[in-house]
Amino acid sequence: MYSSKGSVVTVGTFDGVHVGHQKILSKLLQRAKEYHLKAVVLTLFPHPRMVLNKDSDLKLLLTIEERKNQLKKFGVDEVVIMPFTKTFSNLSPLEYVENILLNELNTRHIIIGYDHSFGKNRSANIFDLKQFGNQFDFEVEEISAMEIEEVAVSSTKIRKSLIKGDIETANTYLGYAYFLTGKVVEGEGIGRTIDFPTANIFIEEDYKLIPKNGVYVVQSIFEDRNVYGMMNIGTKPTVNGNKQSIEVHWFKVDADLYGKTFKIEMLARLRDEHKFESLEALKNQLKLDKKSAEAFYGF
Secondary structure (H helix, E strand, O other), X not given: OOOOOOEEEEEOOOOOOOHHHHHHHHHHHHHHHHHOOEEEEEEEXXXXXXXXXXXXXXXXXXXXXXXXXXXXXXXXXXXXXXEOOHHHHOOOHHHHHHHHHHHHOOEXXXXXXXXXXXXXXXXXXXXXXXXXXXXXXXXXEEEOHHHHHHHHHHHHHHHHHHHHOOHHHHHHHHOOOOEEEEXXXXXOOHHHHOOOOOEEEEOOOOOEOOOOOEEEEEEEEEOOEEEEEXXXXXXXXXXXXXXXXXXXXXXXXXXXXXXXXXEEEEEEEEEOOOOOOOHHHHHHHHHHHHHHHHHHHOO
């Protein structure tokens, strides 16, 4: 048994904090409880590909703030976000172990993938880490190839599903509803003219993965209550729009929403975005969409 000082640590991107990640986190929490230590996740941001490959168009399932919140929600004591910089990438394996794992995190037990590499040019591997563990008195617990494969497969399937608009499959692999977090900004007000006022959502982080254009069933929390609605992701072709926007029509919400930030959970996809011959035709379709959404909620 370890003393109450120190941490059980796992290291990873944890983008999505999906069901594969959750198995690793369960192991982390179990060990922390066994050894009376803090459960700590060390995660890097920005993603190394964003720094080392400036042309990367990598999209992430969670913004860094969302990732932190999801990890905390799962029960982790501390989430340490290590800025990934050129300086960090140039740390030698020994500097990484001494500066980060020992001095920063007081690591007594680390749970890490069998394929984990670290230090400048990713020159050290799990066998090196085990040697450092012997030298500096911390244990290294290996995550199996099967578990690592499960994490990779889940992440790939979630991304592919969202790009195709298959929100149900994505949500199954996530273990929760995929969501967008954004602020309500002023729009053109067209929805109001056809009795479907919408809130225009601005997402600051351009690396956040936005699912395929279309109409979705969504829910949010507003003034401590669940509110339901439908969201359109698209270019608004009926009014000759040409850039992507995200608009939400919440049912039974009549309030000034400008400047408010919402977490919008995506529950189902109703249809593709279409160009209608008139605003009246669009309004008729939105009425049908609303009926479909209400049927989904069981109203």
